[in-house]
Each structure stands twice: as C-alpha cells, then as structure tokens.
Amino acid sequence: MKVTLNRTSFTQQLQTVQRAISSKTTMPILTGVKIDLSNNGLTLTGSNADISIESFLSSEDEKAQMTVESSGSIVLQARFFSEIIRRLPEDHVTLEVLENNQVEITSGKANFLVNGLDPESYPHLPTVDRQKEIQLPVDMLNKLINETVFSVSQHESRPILTGVHFMLKNQRLLAVATDSHRLSQRIIPLENDNGQFDIVIPGKSLTELSRSLTDEEDTVQISIMENQVLFETKNMKFYSRLLEGKYPDTDRLIPSSFNTEIEFAVPALLAAIERASLLSHESRNNIVRLNISEDSVVLHGNSPEVGKVEEDLKYEKVSGDPLEISFNPDYMKDALRAFGDTTIRISFISAVRPFTLEPTEGQGDFLQLITPVRTN
Amino acid sequence: MKVTLNRTSFTQQLQTVQRAISSKTTMPILTGVKIDLSNNGLTLTGSNADISIESFLSSEDEKAQMTVESSGSIVLQARFFSEIIRRLPEDHVTLEVLENNQVEITSGKANFLVNGLDPESYPHLPTVDRQKEIQLPVDMLNKLINETVFSVSQHESRPILTGVHFMLKNQRLLAVATDSHRLSQRIIPLENDNGQFDIVIPGKSLTELSRSLTDEEDTVQISIMENQVLFETKNMKFYSRLLEGKYPDTDRLIPSSFNTEIEFAVPALLAAIERASLLSHESRNNIVRLNISEDSVVLHGNSPEVGKVEEDLKYEKVSGDPLEISFNPDYMKDALRAFGDTTIRISFISAVRPFTLEPTEGQGDFLQLITPVRTN
Incomplete structure (x- = not known):
C-alpha cells in the first residue's frame, strides 16, 4: 500500500472516524484506525462496542489530490497517528506499508x-440489509436528535430508557425519549413512506451521530437491520447497535385536557429559570416554585442557607385556574432550549400531574413533558 | 450600604478579584468577596493564602454609571454572587445591605x-511600605514573567525554586527561574534606578499577576515590603507573599565558552521538536537526540514500541565540533516558545554539559539554559 494525499483532507477524514474510537477499549485493535486503499480511494474505519464509522475519500476528489501507487490495508494506533499527521511540515503526506506491518509516513524532510497492526485481525462491520429504509435530510435528523436525546435516562437500571424510541407507522416517524421524570417527543410526517419499524437507538450513539453529520445539505439514508442501524451519507457510514427489549408505551403518559394554560416567550422564561436555579442548586432539593394567578405569574427559588429569589414573570397570555407548582429547573431548562427562540404554551392539570410544553404555533408534532415535584 | 451601577463594569471588576479567591480555602470568609462602598467608589477585595487582589471602580467612571446612596461594607460568597450578577436581566443592578448582613440584589423584576458575612471578620491587607519601589510598563513585566516563570520547580522539595528570583542591583533588574534541569534568565536595564533588592516571588503568583495585567498601556508600581510584594496599577492592587530563604547563585551555572554553535529560525525548530516529541512521549525516557555534523543536523525521536522519527533540520549557520546530544524535548519546547518568531543561537560545550539558547541579535539580556540527558 502506498498513497500520497493532501494532509488537510486526510485530517478531516481521520477526525470523522475518530469519534468512534476509544482508548479505553478492551480490544487493543479497536484503539486503531483501519486504512483500506483501493484505486477508487481511501476508506477509514473506527469502531467501539456501540458504534462504527466508515469514511470514504474518493481518489477523484480534487481537494484530496490523491495519488494511489499500490492498494492495500493497515491498522494504525489512531490517537498517535492523528497527532503525527496533524504536526507534519508540508501540505502533502505519503503513507507506505513496508514489511511486518511497518508504515513509513513522509512529509517534507x-x-x-x-x-x-495486521488489518486481517480488525473486526468486520455488519452486512447491510436494504429491506427497511427511510431517507431524511441531515438538518431534520439533527434537529430531531437534539430535541429528544437529552431526555434519555443516564442510569442503567432500565437500559431501554437510555435510548430514543424510533417508530415508523402510518406514514409518521415518531421519536420519543423519557427518563420517567420527563419526556420529549417529535413526530415527522413521511407521506411517501409506507414502511414500518420499531427500534430503540442508544442516546450516546445519536449524540455522536449528530456531531458527525456536519454537512447540513446532505441526505441520510437510514437502514435498519437485525440488531444494528446504519446512517449513510455520501461519504460516511455510521453504524450503531440497537437496544434490546420493548420500549414502554408512552402515549398514555401524555395528557390531553388541562385546567391552566400560559404562554411565554422562550428566551425570557429560560433566563428567569436560570436565575432561580442558581438558588435551587445550592439547596438539597433542587426545585423552583411557580405561582400562577389571574394577574401575575411569580417564580421563586430558595436555599435556606444562601438566600432566595423572586421574579415577576412576563407572559403572553394566561387562562384557567390559579396554580402553585414546583419542579426541577434543570428539566425545564433542557426543554426550553429544545424550542429555541419562539413562543410556547405550558399546560397544567394540577400541582401533582405532569405538564406539557408545546410551540404556540404547533400542530401537536413537538412536545416536552415534565413531572412536577410534590412539596407536601 | 446602597448602590446602583452598570452590570458590565461591575462584572469586570468582580472577575479581577476572583482570581485571588479559591473555594478550597480553610478560612470560610476567604471564599467571599469583600465589598467596600464610599462616595469615591466601590472597592472589591479577594484573597487566598498566597495573593490578594484589590480592585477599585471610581464613582466618577462614566461607564460605571454609579449612584451611591449610602456607604458601607459587606462580604458575599464570591462564586455564587458573580453567577447572580452575570445572569441578571437588566443593564443595571442595585445592591442594598439590609439587617443581619442580608443583601438585596435587584435588577428589573x-x-x-x-x-x-460580617465585613469586620475579613482579614486586613498588608500595610504598604513605599521604601523600595520600581516602575515598569505592564507589557515589559508581562513579557518578563512569561519568559521565565515556566522554569520554576513544580516540586516542594526545594520550596525556594518554586519562585522567580528578582534582583535589582547596579541599575539592572535580573529575573531568574530554575528547576535545576533548566534555567531562564532576563535582564532589564533600569538606568535611573539606584535602588537595590533581592526577593523570590512564587511562580503561581506571577502567573496570576500576568493574567490580571490586561491593560498593556498601563504602568505597574512595584513595592517591596518585609514579606510581601505589591504590584499596583491605576485600578488594581495585587499583593503576593514572598518566598523565604536564599536563592542559589545561578551565575556560576551559565557557561561562557562553547565548542559547537548553531543558529535556527525558532518556528521551524519548534515544529520539528514537537514532531519528535510525539515519539519520545510514548517512550519511558522522554528524550530526543540531535546529531550535528559539518553538513547536516538531524533530529531523532524513538519509542521501541511505537516507532521512530528522523528529520533533517533546516538551520541558518553551524560552526565548531560535531556533536551528538540528547535532551528532554519538553524543556526545549518551553524555551523556544519564550523566544517567539525570531532567530536563535544554541551553544554547546559537550554532550554532558548544559547548553544555552540566546537570540542571535541579543546583547546577553535573555537566555535559556537546558541540561542534556546522558544516554551512556
């Protein structure tokens, strides 16, 4: 194997697959990046127990300025190899595999x-089954992930809740995450898709996927296999394992009638919650209290040791019964950040029942739900 | 005490004194920031065992837009208080001390x-003695610190070496730091100063001082007291304790005649050293080897497990005996970074004697010294 190519292009390609490579693996070969060179171009692979990333750089790519002298494969220790490539003196680098898996890396002097390491001992990636597939624009998939993934459980006590539930049915793609204290749900209509699937993808895989999907113009092809899912763009294949088990029915958790409704501009409410949480974070039970009456909405934060805060909130509209309700401000912050700069409606039943946040202008396709904290 | 002022000005002032405040102190009151309000303006104080910073914001300062309603003092938990100020909704903030040291902080709604906490229980800062004083421009002091402080020892086995030695004598200010493996020395001529002092300032204090001296236009007044030094600018007083004991005589360590001399452009040499250290860092003994002959200079890095690197270095000029010498590349990196983008001369006696780095254009006022590593 011998190839000369542009160092910047190669560095970018290396960075992509490095997201999948951990130095803390129990399989030493997985600390390496696999390099496969053919006349068509250079394929890099990185993998860990949960995800695998394959990135392709075409020999036709003008920026890559690639000259393939002889094809072949090798595995190199990823972190160390990337550091070398990054620090080379010239714009180009030449890689040549010599005897005994030794590799010569040359740039300038x-x-x-x-x-x-022997490329034959690198594990094989799953074989792709093109039976169950959908396509989504990259920006839509990224938005979907960022609107839901923060609600997955961080605890392994119920492993299925550490993933996001994806369900395709009746020409609708549903994504739901819940840690049993709060829930995030996004629905995307897919009018031309009559397929059907029901899978749970680990939250950590989705977070890495979202970081890897940088070209917002691109389209992602999603293929579902027996226990794997593949996200494929023009130059990248991103594999994740699926979580086993049945995801709980979350539809029954979402209330549909309410006694108190109030509308807020998200940025102002978020700033007030952040202020109130400064005090709740100093307290043992991290809660803030919202007092809704006909003519005022007041947010309270309190820490017996440190002090307290009180803020008269600006709201757009309020209706229904007066209410005093307490909740974890960190759940509220996560939920509000998922909406961005818009106006939302928060709908309550009572101080002890979950409440929902939805865009004022929405059609029920995006919802956040938070369970309050009982204080007496 | 009651004052209203611009939040941005106040935040900046808080940030300055916070450099001196640690949450890991054994004296609870020192986790606080002391606030003193008079008709002239607002004084903030932060302190730990090593340094104290006092920052003054004048009530005449236009940007501060300060209205003093009544003077007074208070101590507030620094980290928490700064977070509150940072997150307030409006451009202005009002602070008012109520009964029992309670403070009301208001901004908008x-x-x-x-x-x-009771301001009476906050420790007093040292009284300033104006006997021994010099003045330096901020940019010169910052440069001096950054050229020497990295060579202080990180080990408490010889506490005196954890400081930088400052000596004023014969109208010259000398600053030296050494950890006994390498040494950094800067001399500044002070033609109008006939004073004399000999002090050792902790390296950590100087690093914090350098970060605090942001206005490069300013002048620093340096006053030396019994066991303290005060750096004073227009709006800040920075106190540091001094290290006790006698600093070793470093003059005798600096050689004056050499057998091999070579000149390099700093950026190219630094980049090559960084590449070679990628391999030496993977090895148990972190060394690189330099081979100087009449017509070539080659740098080697080696790690039995990972691989090796060899680079033909570009140099400006070489003279004297051929030499093979090994050294810690990290010391070389620190030394080279202190020179910036210039040309230097490295002067050697032999493979086992310390070598020096000096600017090609220098007059002996700046020098770095590194002790090589014996390899046989």
Whole structure:
C-alpha cells in the first residue's frame, strides 16, 4: 500500500472516524484506525462496542489530490497517528506499508516509521440489509436528535430508557425519549413512506451521530437491520447497535385536557429559570416554585442557607385556574432550549400531574413533558 | 450600604478579584468577596493564602454609571454572587445591605435576597511600605514573567525554586527561574534606578499577576515590603507573599565558552521538536537526540514500541565540533516558545554539559539554559 494525499483532507477524514474510537477499549485493535486503499480511494474505519464509522475519500476528489501507487490495508494506533499527521511540515503526506506491518509516513524532510497492526485481525462491520429504509435530510435528523436525546435516562437500571424510541407507522416517524421524570417527543410526517419499524437507538450513539453529520445539505439514508442501524451519507457510514427489549408505551403518559394554560416567550422564561436555579442548586432539593394567578405569574427559588429569589414573570397570555407548582429547573431548562427562540404554551392539570410544553404555533408534532415535584 | 451601577463594569471588576479567591480555602470568609462602598467608589477585595487582589471602580467612571446612596461594607460568597450578577436581566443592578448582613440584589423584576458575612471578620491587607519601589510598563513585566516563570520547580522539595528570583542591583533588574534541569534568565536595564533588592516571588503568583495585567498601556508600581510584594496599577492592587530563604547563585551555572554553535529560525525548530516529541512521549525516557555534523543536523525521536522519527533540520549557520546530544524535548519546547518568531543561537560545550539558547541579535539580556540527558 502506498498513497500520497493532501494532509488537510486526510485530517478531516481521520477526525470523522475518530469519534468512534476509544482508548479505553478492551480490544487493543479497536484503539486503531483501519486504512483500506483501493484505486477508487481511501476508506477509514473506527469502531467501539456501540458504534462504527466508515469514511470514504474518493481518489477523484480534487481537494484530496490523491495519488494511489499500490492498494492495500493497515491498522494504525489512531490517537498517535492523528497527532503525527496533524504536526507534519508540508501540505502533502505519503503513507507506505513496508514489511511486518511497518508504515513509513513522509512529509517534507520529516520521516516517521511506525508499527502498525495486521488489518486481517480488525473486526468486520455488519452486512447491510436494504429491506427497511427511510431517507431524511441531515438538518431534520439533527434537529430531531437534539430535541429528544437529552431526555434519555443516564442510569442503567432500565437500559431501554437510555435510548430514543424510533417508530415508523402510518406514514409518521415518531421519536420519543423519557427518563420517567420527563419526556420529549417529535413526530415527522413521511407521506411517501409506507414502511414500518420499531427500534430503540442508544442516546450516546445519536449524540455522536449528530456531531458527525456536519454537512447540513446532505441526505441520510437510514437502514435498519437485525440488531444494528446504519446512517449513510455520501461519504460516511455510521453504524450503531440497537437496544434490546420493548420500549414502554408512552402515549398514555401524555395528557390531553388541562385546567391552566400560559404562554411565554422562550428566551425570557429560560433566563428567569436560570436565575432561580442558581438558588435551587445550592439547596438539597433542587426545585423552583411557580405561582400562577389571574394577574401575575411569580417564580421563586430558595436555599435556606444562601438566600432566595423572586421574579415577576412576563407572559403572553394566561387562562384557567390559579396554580402553585414546583419542579426541577434543570428539566425545564433542557426543554426550553429544545424550542429555541419562539413562543410556547405550558399546560397544567394540577400541582401533582405532569405538564406539557408545546410551540404556540404547533400542530401537536413537538412536545416536552415534565413531572412536577410534590412539596407536601 | 446602597448602590446602583452598570452590570458590565461591575462584572469586570468582580472577575479581577476572583482570581485571588479559591473555594478550597480553610478560612470560610476567604471564599467571599469583600465589598467596600464610599462616595469615591466601590472597592472589591479577594484573597487566598498566597495573593490578594484589590480592585477599585471610581464613582466618577462614566461607564460605571454609579449612584451611591449610602456607604458601607459587606462580604458575599464570591462564586455564587458573580453567577447572580452575570445572569441578571437588566443593564443595571442595585445592591442594598439590609439587617443581619442580608443583601438585596435587584435588577428589573428579578429580586434576590442573599445572606452575607460580617465585613469586620475579613482579614486586613498588608500595610504598604513605599521604601523600595520600581516602575515598569505592564507589557515589559508581562513579557518578563512569561519568559521565565515556566522554569520554576513544580516540586516542594526545594520550596525556594518554586519562585522567580528578582534582583535589582547596579541599575539592572535580573529575573531568574530554575528547576535545576533548566534555567531562564532576563535582564532589564533600569538606568535611573539606584535602588537595590533581592526577593523570590512564587511562580503561581506571577502567573496570576500576568493574567490580571490586561491593560498593556498601563504602568505597574512595584513595592517591596518585609514579606510581601505589591504590584499596583491605576485600578488594581495585587499583593503576593514572598518566598523565604536564599536563592542559589545561578551565575556560576551559565557557561561562557562553547565548542559547537548553531543558529535556527525558532518556528521551524519548534515544529520539528514537537514532531519528535510525539515519539519520545510514548517512550519511558522522554528524550530526543540531535546529531550535528559539518553538513547536516538531524533530529531523532524513538519509542521501541511505537516507532521512530528522523528529520533533517533546516538551520541558518553551524560552526565548531560535531556533536551528538540528547535532551528532554519538553524543556526545549518551553524555551523556544519564550523566544517567539525570531532567530536563535544554541551553544554547546559537550554532550554532558548544559547548553544555552540566546537570540542571535541579543546583547546577553535573555537566555535559556537546558541540561542534556546522558544516554551512556
């Protein structure tokens, strides 16, 4: 194997697959990046127990300025190899596999000779089954992930809740995450898609996927296999394992009739919650209290040791019964951030029942739900 | 005490004194910031065992838009108080001390009531003695610190070496730091200053001082007291304790005749050292090797497990005996960074004697010294 190519293009490609590579793996070969060179171009692979990323750089790519002298494969220790590439003196780098998996890396007058690993011992990626597929624009998928993934459980006590539930049915894609204290749900209509699937993707995989999907113009092809899902763009294949087990029925958790409704501009409410949480964070039970009456809405934060805060909130509209309700301000912050700069409606039943946040202008396709904290 | 002022000005002032405040102190009152309000303006004080910073904001300062309603003092928990100020909704903030050291913080509709501490129990700062004083421009002092402080020892086994030695004598200010493996020295001529002093300032204090001296236009007044030094600018007083004991005589360590000399452009040499250290860092003994002969200079890095690197270095000029010498590349990196983008001369005696780095254009006023590593 021998190739010369542009260092910047190669560095970018390396960064993509490195998201999947951990130095804390129990399989030493997985600390490496696999390099496969053919006349068509360079394929890099990185993998850990949960995700695998394959990135392709075409020899036709003008920026890559690639000259393939002979094809072949090698595995190199990823972190160390990337550091070398990053620090080379010239715009181009030449990689050549010598005997015994030794690799010569040359750029200008700098000449590295590093020990590689046998590419035959690198695990094979899953075979792709093109039976169940959908396509989504990258920006839509990224938005979907960022609107839901923060609600997955961080605890392994119920492993299924550490993932986001994706369900395609009746030409609708539903994504739901819940840690049993709060819930995030987004529905995307897919009018031309009559397929059907029901899978749970680990939250951590989705977070990495979202970071890897940088080209917002692109389209993602999503293929679902026995226990894997593949997200494929023009130059990248991103595999994640699926979580096993049945995701709980979340439809029954979402209330549909309410006694108190109030509308807020998100940025102002978020800033007030952040202020109130400064005090709740100093207290043992991290809660803030909202007092809604006909003519005022007041937010309270309190820490017996440190002090207290009180703020008269600006709201757009209020209706229904007066209410005093307490909740974890961190759940509220996460939910509000998912809406961005818009106006939302918060709908309550009572001080002890979950309440919902929805865009004022929405059609029921995006919802956040938070369970309050009982204070007496 | 009651004052209303611009939040941005106040935040900046708070940030300055916070450099001196640690949450890990054994004296609870020192986790606080002391606030003193007079008709002239607002004085903030932060302190820990090593340094104290006092910052003054004049009531005449236009940007501060300060209205003093009544003077007084209070101590508030610093980290928490700064977070509140940072998150307030409006451009202005009002602070009012109520009964029992309670403080009301108001901005727009947000209203905080926090528990303060008795300002009488805050320790007093040292009294300034104006006997021994010099003045330096801020940019010169910052440069001096950044050229030397990295060479102080990180180990408490010889506490005196954790400081930078400052000596004023014969109209010259000398600053030296050494951890006994390498040494950094800067001399500044002070032609109108006939004073004399000999002090050792903790390296950590100087690093914090350098971060606090942001206005490069300003002048620093340096006053030396019994066991303290005060750096004073227009709006800030920065106190540091001094290290006790006698600093070793470093003059005798600096060689004056050499057998091999070579000149390099700093950025190219630094980049090559950084590449070679990628391999030395993977090895147990972190060293790189330099081979100087009449017609080539080659840098080697090696790690038996990972691989090796070899680079033909570009140099400006070489003279004297051929030499093979090994050294810690991290010391070399620190030294080279202190020179910036210039040309330097490295002067060697032999493979086992310390070598020096000096600007090619220098007059002996700036020098870095590194002790090589014996390899046989």
